[in-house]
Amino acid sequence: MSLTNIWIQTRADGLVRADQVSGIEAHRTPALAGKPSRWLLDIVLPAVTGSGTATAGEGPAWALGPTHRTMIQTPDDPGDAPTALARLLAQLDPVHAAGVITAAIASPPARASDSPPGDPHRDRDATAVATTSRIxxxxxxxxxPPTASHDTEAHYL
Structure with a gap:
């Protein structure tokens, strides 16, 4: 893929160029005292990061791993969101698109009982909608850019 003109908006780290992404994953954070567990949808970059601590008499203990950048966090399992993002990237690649991909928590589907009696979607199966990506x-x-005028002066964006 050559997604050099596609950028992915992260939660706290700005934009990441899509051709730099080596993986997409969803994982759950541990629950901490007073804070519930959350689900994170991350893009994975090939850059290695490390962290560690000094251990008594053994020198520092380092853990190395790829860089993860969070796109969105949600209280519920994001379902097939990693596959949906990969599919979107694959669809944008051959058309040489340029722009930014953002992620948001999808609105829950309305229940048929919430629809007015004349609504054509009243009897539709809401379960099928709910099983799709939650992101x-x-x-x-x-x-x-604006179309070029016929003058010969250089214009800069």
Whole structure:
């Protein structure tokens, strides 16, 4: 893939160029005292990071691993969100798109009983909608630059 013009919005680390992503994963954080466990949807970058502590008489103990950048955090399992993001990237690649991908928690589907009697979606199966990705990805294309005028002066964006 050559996704050099696609950027992914992370939760706290700004934008990451999509061609730098080597993996997509969802994982649960441990519950801490007074704080519930959360699910994180991360993009994984090939850059290795490390952390460690000094151990008595053995020198420092280092743990190395790939860099994870969180796109979104949610209280519920994000389901097939990693696959949905991979599919979106694969769809954008051949059309040479340019823009930013964002993630948001998808709105829960309305129950049929919440719909007014004349609503054509009243009898639809809400379970099928609920089993799809719980994360909504949106691609925001960059605006096209204004068309060039016929003068010969250089213009800078």
């Amino acid at each position: 909504r990805f949106q691609f925001h294309p960059f605006p096209h």
